[in-house]
Each structure stands twice: as structure tokens, then as C-alpha cells.
Amino acid sequence: MAYVARKIPFVGTPETNPETKPFFDGASAGKLMLTRCKDTGKFFWYPRGISPFTLGPVEWAEASGKGKIYTFSVMERANPPYAIGYVTLAEGPSVLTNFVDCDFKALKIGQDVTVKFIKTEGEGPTLPFFTPA
Amino acid sequence: MSLKGAAYIAGAWEHPTRKAPDKSIALLHAECAKGALADAGLTKDDVDGYFCAGDAPGGLGPLSMVDYMNLKCRHVDSTDVGGSSYQVAVGHAMEAIAAGRCNVALITLSGRPRSEGQATGTAPRPGNPAAPEMQFEFPYGPATANLYGMCAARHMHEYGTTSEQLAWIKVAASHHAQYNEHAMLRDVVTVEDVVNSPMVSTPLHRLDCCVISDGGGALILTKPEIAKSLKRPLVKVIGVGESPKHQAGGEIDLTFTAARWSGPPAWAMAGIKPSDIKYASIYDSFTITVLMQLEDLGFCKKGEGGKFVSDGNLISGVGKLPFNTDGGGLCSNHPANRGGITKIIEAVRQLRGEAHPKVQVPNCDLAIAHGTGGALGTRHCGSTVILERE
Numbered sequence: 339m340a341y342v343a344r345k346i347p348f349v350g351t352p353e354t355n356p357e358t359k360p361f362f363d364g365a366s367a368g369k370l371m372l373t374r375c376k377d378t379g380k381f382f383w384y385p386r387g388i389s390p391f392t393l394g395p396v397e398w399a400e401a402s403g404k405g406k407i408y409t410f411s412v413m414e415r416a417n418p419p420y421a422i423g424y425v426t427l428a429e430g431p432s433v434l435t436n437f438v439d440c441d442f443k444a445l446k447i448g449q450d451v452t453v454k455f456i457k458t459e460g461e462g463p464t465l466p467f468f469t470p471a
Numbered sequence: 472m473s474l475k476g477a478a479y480i481a482g483a484w485e486h487p488t489r490k491a492p493d494k495s496i497a498l499l500h501a502e503c504a505k506g507a508l509a510d511a512g513l514t515k516d517d518v519d520g521y522f523c524a525g526d527a528p529g530g531l532g533p534l535s536m537v538d539y540m541n542l543k544c545r546h547v548d549s550t551d552v553g554g555s556s557y558q559v560a561v562g563h564a565m566e567a568i569a570a571g572r573c574n575v576a577l578i579t580l581s582g583r584p585r586s587e588g589q590a591t592g593t594a595p596r597p598g599n600p601a602a603p604e605m606q607f608e609f610p611y612g613p614a615t616a617n618l619y620g621m622c623a624a625r626h627m628h629e630y631g632t633t634s635e636q637l638a639w640i641k642v643a644a645s646h647h648a649q650y651n652e653h654a655m656l657r658d659v660v661t662v663e664d665v666v667n668s669p670m671v672s673t674p675l676h677r678l679d680c681c682v683i684s685d686g687g688g689a690l691i692l693t694k695p696e697i698a699k700s701l702k703r704p705l706v707k708v709i710g711v712g713e714s715p716k717h718q719a720g721g722e723i724d725l726t727f728t729a730a731r732w733s734g735p736p737a738w739a740m741a742g743i744k745p746s747d748i749k750y751a752s753i754y755d756s757f758t759i760t761v762l763m764q765l766e767d768l769g770f771c772k773k774g775e776g777g778k779f780v781s782d783g784n785l786i787s788g789v790g791k792l793p794f795n796t797d798g799g800g801l802c803s804n805h806p807a808n809r810g811g812i813t814k815i816i817e818a819v820r821q822l823r824g825e826a827h828p829k830v831q832v833p834n835c836d837l838a839i840a841h842g843t844g845g846a847l848g849t850r851h852c853g854s855t856v857i858l859e860r861e
Contacts, residue, residue, distance in 0.1 A: 431722065
């Protein structure tokens, strides 16, 4: 079952949660930007303006864009079908995503993947997706 | 002070409808309230505490429904954690009764996603973009079926669980549903039927999913003195627990549910263990939901759920743990896309000896009703209720 591009919906605008704007700015420039807890040095997902580990300060850093598939599910009932899953990033956290430009039947848990940026529909921002490395 | 036994379930009623295009959600709530009050032998004017969740129409928690039913309450609670809200409400009602905040608590659930044509499991539903996760999840198409499919895929990867093992859960539910005249799916199905049904979201097939139905239910909880003055069998609440589970900043593990955390306080309060349970109502949005919750509640070891549910072990009169003897969400109904309250209602039927004779568990004196609300793949709440026939 081959990947077919679908319209990617987006709700609100990147300004809805103002402190996450660097993530969207990064994506539009081809960079996967993550927030990191300054107290523990640990990256986390999804981006936010306060650490979920300590409620302390955070800082932005560019991630490698590499990771491994933690799990996935191919939504065969949808038209076109799509593959949703979690990728465990090299930096630590697991992120929800879609797998693109691939044969869905060949996807495997543990497989190496790399980031690819795709623009959402209409006036929506660019977001990170993943494809087999 | 332990809350054990501070409240009894004196009334329980399930709406027989599965499709109600000519009734409002508010009317369905009120009909359920009327049914549960009649079951208990109480009247509307006895109610002084009202509990509801996000399915109650109006948007300001309990306000529209207490107005609609003209209730005079001195305690309200509208904690909304999806399908497990009603197990949570049992615990909260017991706390309120023990604290003297109310004497007769009414809990209602109703909805009609079937009449409204909702594609509950397959259509991602956008929420408020101010929800902090929304913009990082919704674009990727998180629909209920794939959020649970991801859990099933990881469970299979780590523990070797198979589609055939998951199918046994639907098979058991269908064996029970054949005796429920109100159930949407009354045909007994086989493992082959389930694994050969169309794929919805890998590895979950159509028959791994629950039904989409209209309907509802209601419960009446009251303090021991009032319960003992009524004419119904005594069903005592002896254990409750609630706990949310989420993505923990990205440190996710999709192989277990919040039942791992909501179960232990309920078992401790009840002073019993899983092997003491005669009947189990287990939230069944999907087959994988049941399997993971059974492991997390301690009915079997982690990873052995596939083996535990196989070969009819969940079928009343056949296996060791009769479950969802009304057919559950997998075959009977899933009103408002929230199956928590029907789990409690069937547990009450079993403890009263009022389940269908073909599925009634003999000498059923201890039962569990566990709910999951939200989505196992992202964030959800587990809530556990343990009941005893006195």
C-alpha cells in the first residue's frame, strides 16, 4: 500500500500558543526545533514554554531529525489511507507523526526514519513528518 | 478513614434505545434519570446530588440538566474524563455522601452519535486549538481507531500478542449479546469472522471495534441507611480508584493503561484481589482495550493477556472470568461514545442476580466495573469500581 499525499489539516494558527512559535518558524526553514528542560537537560515533546519535568525554564535547540519507529497504525479505512505513529527521536522523546513517501506494508517498528517537512493545507504552517532513512 | 461501603448503588437503568433520532440528548438524560429512580424506588425530589460529564448538553457542566429536570441539589460534579467519567462519578458521589454533602446522588449519561451520523472511530475530531497538544497532533490524523491501533501494534511487537487472540474478546462479547434483545450485534461470531472483517486501522479490524449507538444510562447512589430502607438487593461500593495517564513529556509507553494506577487503590480499599472477582465489566471500545486493562488490573501478568482471553475464557459459563455479559460496547451499545455507565449497570445486574439467565454468574457476590476515557494512544483516564452484594 503506497503513500498518497493527503491534505493536512491545521487548527488555529501558530500564534494560538505564542510560546511555541519558534517550532513553526523552524519547520518552515527546514529545521526540527525542540524544547529542552534547562534544569535536567532533557528534551521533551510536545513543545511548551515550561518544563514538564520541573516546571522550570526551557530553551530551544535544533534536533537531528533522526529517530526510530516506536509504533504505527495504517489507517486503511481513510481515503487516502495514511500511516500514523510515534517516532522516538535520537534526542529522547517520542513524537506523534505520519510516515510519508514509503510503502506502508514495509513499515516496521524499530525502523530508522528521518524528518521531512510538508506544508499543511491553505494558510497553515509547515510541519515535520518522517520517512524511512 | 476508608470510604469502603460509604455508598450503595440503589438504582441502575439502561435506556433500551440504540437509535433515537426523534429525541433530544436532554430528554434521553431525563428518561434515564426517571428509570434509575423508579428502579431504586425513589423520586426526583429525593435527589440532592447530581453528577454528569461532557455528554450533558449545555456546556456549563450540570447547569442545563439540573434546570431541565428541575432538580434541587446541594452538590454537583461534572468531572469529564470521557468514557470513564461515570466510574469517577461513583467515587466522587461516595465521597460526597460520606461527607454529608448529599444523600441521594444521581449520575446520568446520554448521547446519540448514531443518529447524528458521527464517524466516531475513523474521523479525527478537531478540538479547541488552545488545547496545548492540538496543533502537534491533529494534523497527523489521530482518530480513535488508529490511536488504539498503535497500542495494539506495540503490544504485539513486545509480547507476541496476535489478532486471533484479540478476536477471542469479540467472540466472547458476541456469545453474551445473543441473549440481549437490545444489543445491536446479536450474531455469534468466530475468530475467523473477526480477523477476516475489513481492516480499519492496522492491526484492528472492523469487528475489533465497538458499535456506534444512541442511548444512555443512569445510576442512583445513596447512603447505607437509605439503601437498606429500599426494596432492592443491596449493592455496596467497596473500592474505587481513578488515575490519568498521558505522554509524560514524550516518555511514552503504549503497552499499559491507567488501570495500572487506578486498580491498586480500589483493590486496597476493597481488601480483595483479582482472583476473588466473579464478574468483570471491562471497558471495550476495542478488543485491545480489554486485553490491556485485564493485564493492568492484575487478572493476568503483563504480556499474557492474549493467552488469558483465548479459548472462551471470558465467556460466562465457559471461562474463568465472565466479562461484559450484556454484550458490552463491542456488541450491545456505546451511548454517547462513552461506555462507562453501562459497565456499572451490567455489574449491578449480575450482583442482583438480574442478568439474563443464560449469562448470569452463579452466586455473583463480587464484581468490578472498569472504565477508560480518552484515548490509550495519547491521554486517558482509568477508573475502577469494585462492588459487593450484601
